[in-house]
Amino acid sequence: MKVSLFITCLTDIFYPDVGKNVVELLERHGCEVDFPEKQTCCGQPAFNSGYHKDAKKAAKHMIETFEHAEKVVTPSGSCAAMFKEYPSLLKDEIRWRERAEQLAGKTYELTQFLYRVLHVTNTGATLQGVATYHTSCHMVRLLGETEAPYVLLSNVQGLELKELPNKQNCCGFGGTFAVKMSTISEQMVDEKVEHIEETEADVLIGADNGCLMNIGGRIQKEKKPIKVMHIAEVLNHREMGGGDV
Amino acid sequence: MSSGNVQNQTTFLNHVADRLGRERRTTVNPPSYFSFPHQKMGKEADISELAKVLKKQCLAIHTDVREATINNLREVIDQVFVEYEAITAAVWDDPRFHQFGLDSIVERPQVSVWGEEPGREANIQAAEQADVGITFSDYTLAESGTVVIMNGAGKGLSVSLLPTNYIAIIPLSTLVPRMTQATAAIHEQAEKGRRLPACINFISGPSNSADIELDLVVGVHGPVRACYILVDDLKKEKKNEHETN
Amino acid sequence: MAMKIGGRSFDKRAEQGVRDSYMRETVRTAQERLYTNKSQAEEELGDWEEWRSLSEKIRSHTVDNLDYYLERLSENVSKNGGHVYFAQTAAEANRYIQSIAERKEAKKVMKAKSMVTEEISMNEALEATGVEVIESDLGEYILQIDDHDPPSHIVAPALHKNKEQIKDTFSRRKGYQKTSKPEELTQFVRKKLRREFLEADIGITGCNFAVAESGSVALVTNEGNARLVTTIPKTHIAVMGMERVVPTWEELDILVSMLCRSAVGQKLTSYVTGLTGPKAQEDVDGPEEFHLVIVDNGRSNILGTPFQSALHCIRCAACINVCPVYRHIGGHAYGSIYPGPIGAVLSPLLEGYEDHQDLPYASSLCAACTDACPVKIPLHELLVEHRKVIAQEKKTTLGETFAMKGFGLVASSPRLFEMAAKTAPALLAPFTNKETIEKGPGPLKEWTAIRDFPGPKKERFRDWVKERNKGGAE
Numbered sequence: 001m002k003v004s005l006f007i008t009c010l011t012d013i014f015y016p017d018v019g020k021n022v023v024e025l026l027e028r029h030g031c032e033v034d035f036p037e038k039q040t041c042c043g044q045p046a047f048n049s050g051y052h053k054d055a056k057k058a059a060k061h062m063i064e065t066f067e068h069a070e071k072v073v074t075p076s077g078s079c080a081a082m083f084k085e086y087p088s089l090l091k092d093e094i095r096w097r098e099r100a101e102q103l104a105g106k107t108y109e110l111t112q113f114l115y116r117v118l119h120v121t122n123t124g125a126t127l128q129g130v131a132t133y134h135t136s137c138h139m140v141r142l143l144g145e146t147e148a149p150y151v152l153l154s155n156v157q158g159l160e161l162k163e164l165p166n167k168q169n170c171c172g173f174g175g176t177f178a179v180k181m182s183t184i185s186e187q188m189v190d191e192k193v194e195h196i197e198e199t200e201a202d203v204l205i206g207a208d209n210g211c212l213m214n215i216g217g218r219i220q221k222e223k224k225p226i227k228v229m230h231i232a233e234v235l236n237h238r239e240m241g242g243g244d245v
Numbered sequence: 246m247s248s249g250n251v252q253n254q255t256t257f258l259n260h261v262a263d264r265l266g267r268e269r270r271t272t273v274n275p276p277s278y279f280s281f282p283h284q285k286m287g288k289e290a291d292i293s294e295l296a297k298v299l300k301k302q303c304l305a306i307h308t309d310v311r312e313a314t315i316n317n318l319r320e321v322i323d324q325v326f327v328e329y330e331a332i333t334a335a336v337w338d339d340p341r342f343h344q345f346g347l348d349s350i351v352e353r354p355q356v357s358v359w360g361e362e363p364g365r366e367a368n369i370q371a372a373e374q375a376d377v378g379i380t381f382s383d384y385t386l387a388e389s390g391t392v393v394i395m396n397g398a399g400k401g402l403s404v405s406l407l408p409t410n411y412i413a414i415i416p417l418s419t420l421v422p423r424m425t426q427a428t429a430a431i432h433e434q435a436e437k438g439r440r441l442p443a444c445i446n447f448i449s450g451p452s453n454s455a456d457i458e459l460d461l462v463v464g465v466h467g468p469v470r471a472c473y474i475l476v477d478d479l480k481k482e483k484k485n486e487h488e489t490n
Numbered sequence: 491m492a493m494k495i496g497g498r499s500f501d502k503r504a505e506q507g508v509r510d511s512y513m514r515e516t517v518r519t520a521q522e523r524l525y526t527n528k529s530q531a532e533e534e535l536g537d538w539e540e541w542r543s544l545s546e547k548i549r550s551h552t553v554d555n556l557d558y559y560l561e562r563l564s565e566n567v568s569k570n571g572g573h574v575y576f577a578q579t580a581a582e583a584n585r586y587i588q589s590i591a592e593r594k595e596a597k598k599v600m601k602a603k604s605m606v607t608e609e610i611s612m613n614e615a616l617e618a619t620g621v622e623v624i625e626s627d628l629g630e631y632i633l634q635i636d637d638h639d640p641p642s643h644i645v646a647p648a649l650h651k652n653k654e655q656i657k658d659t660f661s662r663r664k665g666y667q668k669t670s671k672p673e674e675l676t677q678f679v680r681k682k683l684r685r686e687f688l689e690a691d692i693g694i695t696g697c698n699f700a701v702a703e704s705g706s707v708a709l710v711t712n713e714g715n716a717r718l719v720t721t722i723p724k725t726h727i728a729v730m731g732m733e734r735v736v737p738t739w740e741e742l743d744i745l746v747s748m749l750c751r752s753a754v755g756q757k758l759t760s761y762v763t764g765l766t767g768p769k770a771q772e773d774v775d776g777p778e779e780f781h782l783v784i785v786d787n788g789r790s791n792i793l794g795t796p797f798q799s800a801l802h803c804i805r806c807a808a809c810i811n812v813c814p815v816y817r818h819i820g821g822h823a824y825g826s827i828y829p830g831p832i833g834a835v836l837s838p839l840l841e842g843y844e845d846h847q848d849l850p851y852a853s854s855l856c857a858a859c860t861d862a863c864p865v866k867i868p869l870h871e872l873l874v875e876h877r878k879v880i881a882q883e884k885k886t887t888l889g890e891t892f893a894m895k896g897f898g899l900v901a902s903s904p905r906l907f908e909m910a911a912k913t914a915p916a917l918l919a920p921f922t923n924k925e926t927i928e929k930g931p932g933p934l935k936e937w938t939a940i941r942d943f944p945g946p947k948k949e950r951f952r953d954w955v956k957e958r959n960k961g962g963a964e
Contacts, residue, residue, distance in 0.1 A: 012951045013911050014944040019951035035955045040907040046897050048855055049890070050877030054898025061902040137856035166522070170814045174854025179936035181852060183505055186940045187818035188854070217941025220926060249573040249780075251564045252586075257576035257786065258557040261732070264793035270558040275737070276551040282540045283744060302757070360774050368774050369722060373688070389757035398772040402721045406714065424743045424758065431764070432739040435704040440570055443769045443776050444720070445706075447762035452714035455754070456629035456646055457653050457672040459520045465628060465676055466683065467714025467761070 001118070003031040004069030006062075006107075008079045009041040010209045018209060021236040022075045022110060028236070029118050038065045042082040048175050052089060059086045063099050071117065072107040075232050076208045077139025080109040084142070109139060111207055111231060115148035122155035123235040131203035131234075132164045132196055134171065136211050149207050152235055159234070162199040166191075173214035189218045196226060207231040287388060287422025295387040295420045296475060302390035306450035307463045309472040318345055318476055322379070322412065325472050329410045331376035335359065338399025341381045345414065345476065359401040369403050378408035378468070382415045384430070388423040391449040392473065397442040405448060411468035413448070416478040492580075492611050493826050493841050495640040500825060500848035507819035513642075513650040517820055520649055524811040527755025528862075535751065545748050546866040548741045549802035552733075556793070559702040559735045560784065566705030572767050572780035580610035580787050587612060587694070587727060590781060591621050594725055596691035602709070602716035603627035604696025605644055605805060606731045606785055608827045609840075612694070623694075624686050626715035628679055632656055635663045642821025642829060645753050645807040650820050683715075693719035693777065697730035698804075699745060700782070703738045706766040707782065710749055712759045726767055726777035732784050733801040739764075745804060748864040752806035788840040796875050800835050802865045807832075809859035809869055815852050824849060831859035831869045838876060847885060850876035914946045 003026055011019050026033050043058030063086065066072050074080050084107060086100035114120040133153060139145050153161055172178065172188025179185075192215055196204055204219070204226055206212045216228035262269040287295065303310045313321040326332070334356045336342065342351050351358060357371040372378060380400070384393035392413040396402045405411055421427060424447070434441060452467030463469070496503055507513065532538040552559055564574040577583035591599065599621055607613065613623045625634040629648040633639045636659045641647030648656070653670040660666035660675060664682065668674040698710045707728045709716045720726050736742050742764075750756045767780030792801055810816050810830030821829035826837035826846060834849035850873045853859075859869040880886055881894075900906045922945035930938040937943055 007951050009907075009911070013914060013946050016947050016949060016951040016954055020954060023955075035952070037952065037956075038904040040904060041897075041901040043898075043901055046894050046901070048874060048877070049894060050874060050879070050881035050886075051891075051894035051898070052878055054894045054901075057898040058901035061904075137854075137858065141857040141861045168525070168812070168858065169817070170854045170856035170858065172814070172854060174856065177851070177854040179933055181504070181815075181854075182936045182940060183501070183508055184815055184818055184852065185854070187508055188814050189940065191818075213944060214941060217926075217937070217943060220942040221928070221940065247571060249568040249571050251568050251574045251576075253576040253578070253582075254561070254564055254574070257578060257784070258561055260578070260786075261557040261560070261790055261793065264790045265554070265556070266794050269561075270555055273555045273558045276547060278544060278547060280540050280544055282535070282537055282544065283747065286536065306760070365774055369688070373684075386758075391758055391762075396773070396776070397770060398774075401773075402717070402775045406717050406721060424747060425740075428739040428743040432703070435701075435739060440770075441704050441706060441764070441766040443766055443773055445764040445766075446717070447758060447764070449756075449758045449760050449762075452712065452760055454628045454676060454713045456627070456632070456648055456713075457656060457675060458516055459523055459646060459649070460653075460672045462672045462676045465680060465713040465715070466626065466687075466718055 001031050002034060002070050003073050004034045004036055004066055004071065006039055006066065006072050006074040006079065007035070008074060008076045008209065010213065011075060014213065015209050015230065018075060018230040018232055021230070021232040025123065025232055025236040026073065028123070029114065029120055034069070036065045036069070042079045044079065044082040045175055047082065047085065047089065056089060059089055059100065060096060063096070063103050066103055067099065069106065071113065072103065073110055073113045074107070075110045075230065076210065077109045077136050077143050077145065078208050078210055080107050081138045081142035083107040109143055109145060109207065111148040111152055112143065112145045115151055121151050123152060125235050125237045126157040126239045127234055127237045128158040128239065129203050130160045130162060130201045131205050132162045132199040132201040134164060134192070134204060134206040134211055134215065135167050136206060136208040137170050139207055149231055153205065153231070156234060156237070158239070162201050165195045165198055171211050171215050173210050175210070178214060189214055193218055193222065193224065197224065201226065203227045203229055205229050205231055205234055283423065283425045286425070290387070290422060292417055292420055292479065295422060296417065298387040299385065299390055299420065302388065303450070303473060306390045307453070308390060308450040309470070311472060311474045313474055313476050315345055315476060315478060318414070318474070319347055319350060321474055322347070322350060325412060325474070326377065329377060329470060331410060333375045334377040334379060335372040335375035335404050335408055336379045337381070337401065337404055339381055359404055360399045368401060369407070372401065372403035372407040375408040377410045377412055378404040378406070379412045379414065380405050382413050382419050384421055384427040385415045385419045386423050386427060387420055389449050391424070391447050393427045394446045394448065395442045396444040396446065402444050405446060406467055409468060410470045410472070411451070412472045412474060415473050415475050417475060418478050493609050493828065493837060494845050495827060496822055496825050500823070500852065503823040503825055504819045504852070507823040510650070510820060512652050512655070513820045514818065516649060516652050517817055520646070521811055521817055524755065528752060528808065528811070531751035531755040531757070534757070535747070541744070541748060542864055542866050545744055545864055546802070548736065548744060549865045550799070552735060552737060553798065553801050556733065556735070559737060560732060562702040563700050563705060563735055564784070566702065567782050570705050570766055570768070572705065572782060574782045574784065576784050578786050580785070583610050583729065583783050583785050583787070584612055584615035586783060588615060588619050590725065590727060591616060591619065591692060594691055596621055598686065598690045599623045599692045599694055600687055600690035600719050600723060601625050602693070602695040602711065602719045603630050603647070604694070604729060605827065606696055607694065607729050608641065610785060610787060612729065624683070624690070626683055626687070626719060628676060628713060631679055631683070632659065635659060640822065641827055643807060643810060644805055644828065650822065687718045687722055690723045692725045692727060693723035694727045694729065695719055697728045697734055698749065699742055700730055700735045701739055701742055701764070702735055704766055706764050708742055708746065709761070709763045709765065710746060710759050711761045711763070714761060717761055717763055720763065720765055720777065721775050724777060725779045725781070726765070727781045727783060728765070729783045729785060732786050732789055749804050749806050752808040752862070752864040792839050797835070797839055797872055799867045800832070800839060800872060802867055803832055803836070804865060806864060808862040808864060812858040812862045814856060814858065815854065824852070831873070835869055835872045835876070843880065843885065847880060850880065911950060
């Protein structure tokens with residue numbers, strides 16, 4: 001299947017390794033990965049801040065960029081949800097709205113695509129360790145995807161998954177919220193880290209680099225011995241040096 | 246009954262219509278609802294199943310349950326009196342007390358019948374000083390453990406409210422699955438243009454509050470304890486049916 | 491007490507909330523308990539989403555036809571012998587209520603919990619005319635005797651106080667001598683207020699729902715105080731926000747079921763009381779006189795706008811009980827008697843942006859509120875809608891407007907995006923320590939005060955793709 005990858009700006013600039021894992025993972029499951037070079041940002045920062053005129057510019061550009069795609073896959077529930085917001089953002093411009101609807105209809109978050117479209121339940125990954133999974137708000141509530149990451153992670157060989165207490169609570173990222181309301185955001189991320197520690201996991205897994213940048217940044221600042229991994233890195237992970245050739 | 250005053254209606258409602266961007270509406274088509282989940286609940290249950298649901302729910306709402314036949318109802322009530330260390334009682338002026346063989350309770354000097362004393366204050370006073378208030382249930386909602394009572398005239402509001410304890414006599418024939426059946430009956434009255442009782446109570450157990458640290462305290466301004474006595478009033482009817490057959 | 495509570499800026503209030511460890515512990519426990527209870531209650535109903543959709547439909551139909559249903563309601567109340575007063579403003583509502591108190595020569599008014607009476611500052615208006623107003627809901631009573639501390643939650647108004655603090659208030663103000671056990675505190679109030687109920691001249695309640703077809707008012711309570719208030723005093727005044735109407739008892743069934751489950755996880759509260767006042771001739775107790783005051787107070791301004799669904803709210807507080815922001819700052823930080831997500835949506839609509847402009851930003855847009863709402867109000871979308879209005883009216887800082895203009899430009903031009911992404915590493919290089927940024931410049935400062943920021947990598951993902959494709963072509 002031909003898949004057009006929307007890598008997201010955070011992954012492009014700050015987490016290129018996650019991007020590489022996404023490509024390998026998709027290829028491993030028989031996808032031909034296309035990367036439209038003109039892609040920029042989904043426009044969520046402007047949209048969420050109320051600058052919808054500016055967000056529309058980004059939206060139209062992305063609609064054009066991905067118009068040729070059969071399926072669009074992105075390693076972020078939040079950015080996928082933004083694509084799905086385009087039709088309502090452009091509701092007053094009928095032609096654009098129709099094009100937006102087409103894009104929204106063919107867009108999938110990575111794990112959602114693997115599980116729901118390719119019907120993959122086991123990616124053949126191996127990772128020794130105890131991990132906990134952070135459910136990102138937009139993936140769960142805006143995309144309604146509650147199953148895919150759990151199914152895929154449950155089949156990673158060697159991985160013990162611990163339930164994260166109060167997993168329904170936001171980590172405090174929220175884009176500009178993290179800097180605009182930093183006092184509150186700090187309390188939220190602190191509580192999140194507290195709960196992660198309660199699980200005694202060595203690895204925190206998430207499916208959205210926004211959340212991971214926030215939680216991971218706090219973990220790093222506090223020098224906690226917890227490794228942070230994007231789910232693509234986990235699902236594409238193979239044990240090294242096992243001699244298993 | 247003379248009509249009450251309605252003030253500022255026209256200006257107010259014209260303004261509302263204006264804000265809604267249209268003329269005032271004098272007719273509205275009733276909404277067409279596409280689903281009726283409330284009507285499905287408990288639809289298949291027979292009386293004994295409903296009684297089971299009711300009894301289970303009573304555990305959750307801190308309500309005592311006793312079962313009686315018409316023959317031993319009086320004794321069962323007296324046992325509850327002993328348990329609650331109750332002597333005085335306030336009861337409705339309701340023919341069902343006679344039908345259920347409770348004349349001997351109603352006639353006791355420690356029992357005051359609503360409306361028996363002249364004047365509002367004296368009746369309220371009597372109820373306020375009673376250890377127990379007793380009413381019959383008009384509809385009994387299994388799901389929520391609720392006694393629905395239609396107050397009015399000899400059926401004073403105060404009887405189920407002011408005494409320290411409350412006993413509801415629940416003929417099994419009053420059992421329905423949930424609020425839906427009771428409100429449907431009330432709706433039917435309203436639709437026929439009948440004036441409803443000035444007060445209809447849906448009572449589910451004793452009064453309670455969780456206003457302090459969300460800790461549940463049973464017994465606040467209303468009764469501190471509540472007891473439902475389920476009376477099997479169906480057996481006799483069944484017998485009659487057989488006889489007539 | 492008007493809607494607005496507390497002075498100072500939002501930031502200061504939020505900081506104070508964050509520092510209040512008692513309050514935070516209580517709120518945290520409460521949220522977790524309510525979350526469990528509500529989830530259970532949802533499950534018991536079967537298809538929760540079906541119930542939500544039905545409820546949404548009922549609310550939107552009613553609000554779309556509000557003039558019609560309010561007319562039917564008022565005609566039916568009047569037919570039953572009750573009086574109806576339509577009040578455009580808080581002042582009009584208060585003047586009417588004062589005039590009843592005056593005519594009845596009332597000395598004592600007993601009140602059940604009601605948010606709309608808080609909103610219009612009714613207590614202060616009555617007290618100004620020399621009438622004593624006693625709050626009878628346990629939570630409201632606690633706040634009233636503690637120098638009118640404002641409510642911090644629309645269902646559990648005294649949620650910010652722990653039992654020790656409540657015990658202290660009781661002993662200081664009312665000579666209470668027992669322990670801080672909630673049972674003992676509650677028994678004390680029961681005894682104390684019984685007398686007051688029997689002596690009150692007027693009972694005042696809010697209105698959870700008014701049923702248009704019969705002119706009835708439904709009150710959803712647990713303590714029994716609202717029943718006392720509407721049974722003993724000879725006059726009952728119900729005050730309702732104009733949107734709280736339902737067409738018939740059949741819709742009342744659905745909405746009451748949703749309200750009880752969403753608010754406290756109960757199937758039904760201990761008392762759901764349907765009042766079709768005043769009392770009939772042959773009735774012995776119950777009010778001889780009944781007044782329904784229907785309040786606009788800014789609500790009509792919401793009609794016909796993108797915010798109309800905010801009027802569908804049934805005040806269950808489910809959004810508050812799941813809000814991670816509320817969790818850490820508590821209700822008072824919102825500076826409004828309506829806190830949490832619904833408060834952040836409603837307060838600027840009812841009272842204007844001036845006092846409440848920060849509220850729409852006090853959300854990470856995690857959508858927990860939208861998900862929890864039993865009538866499907868898209869709360870987080872309405873918060874974004876507020877931000878849109880604020881941005882359009884240029885009430886944001888110039889810097890932000892400029893930055894977002896720049897964003898639009900960059901995000902719609904691959905060339906500029908490329909440039910920005912390329913310059914970022916160079917600009918951030920002086921602050922980058924190994925792979926991360928511990929102390930960032932400009933807006934990054936707020937970020938790095940709390941968390942490290944990833945340093946931009948030398949090779950971006952797209953560079954890798956380019957290289958790889960080249961390799962593949964070779």
